[in-house]
Amino acid sequence: QQPVQSPQAVILREGEDAVINCSSSKALYSVHWYRQKHGEAPVFLMILLKGGEQKGHEKISASFNEKKQQSSLYLTASQLSYSGTYFCGINPRGNSGNTPLVFGKGTRLSVIA
Amino acid sequence: DTGVSQNPRHKITKRGQNVTFRCDPISEHNRLYWYRQTLGQGPEFLTYFQNEAQLEKSRLLSDRFSAERPKGSFSTLEIQRTEQGDSAMYLCASSFGTALSPLHFGNGTRLTVT
Helix, strand or coil, X not given: CCXXXXXXXXXXXXXXXXXXXXXXXXXXXXXXXXXXXXXXXXXXXXXXXXXXXXXEECCEEEEEECCCCEEEEEECCCCHHHCEEEEEEXXXXXXXCCCCCEECCCEEEEEEC | CCCCEEECCEEEECCCCCEEEEXXXXXXXXXXXXXXXXXXXXXXXXXXXXXXXXXXXXXXXXXXXXXXXXXXXCEEEEECCCCHHHCEEEEEEEECCCCCXXXXXXXXXXXXXX
């Protein structure tokens, strides 16, 4: 049930763009995205519900493709502060949208000057 | 909003000892979750509460682990007869418990079993 994230790691120069994918083998009700910096707690970025909504947070946006059972996180014009590990968390039980999240293994993003 | 608070931040214990961690959630939140995270992995669900009721425990959670949330406020997670494999970061999170509610994580308790 654990979602699969890709890539596992990515290195960017400031100003470059990146895409992080999160795929599930089961139908999804919602997808959460979090960022965790080294030694800190995960911090919420955004939630996407089934219906293909696209959300935005600063220069970070995401999409949710219900049919493909996947979500993608888009980081544009990356800044040094974007460095960290990005996790997607899925609600794997379909209809309620109200059960504990199952997290992927994370994508480690490093932005260099 | 003072955030989710966890104590202690670090705990070193010898194998076989019992340990207890505490989590104080955001006061308005009725849901409280415990997750475990090891190096290079995402948070792994352990158990969660709706107010004082424990609604689900992960099948991965052995009977050495127990959690309580008396009166629906703070929660404790106890590990009995610790093993080296229990070494991890234990994260607590709280939320309003709806589909649109994000999880607010505490800074975690890092457990090292020697």
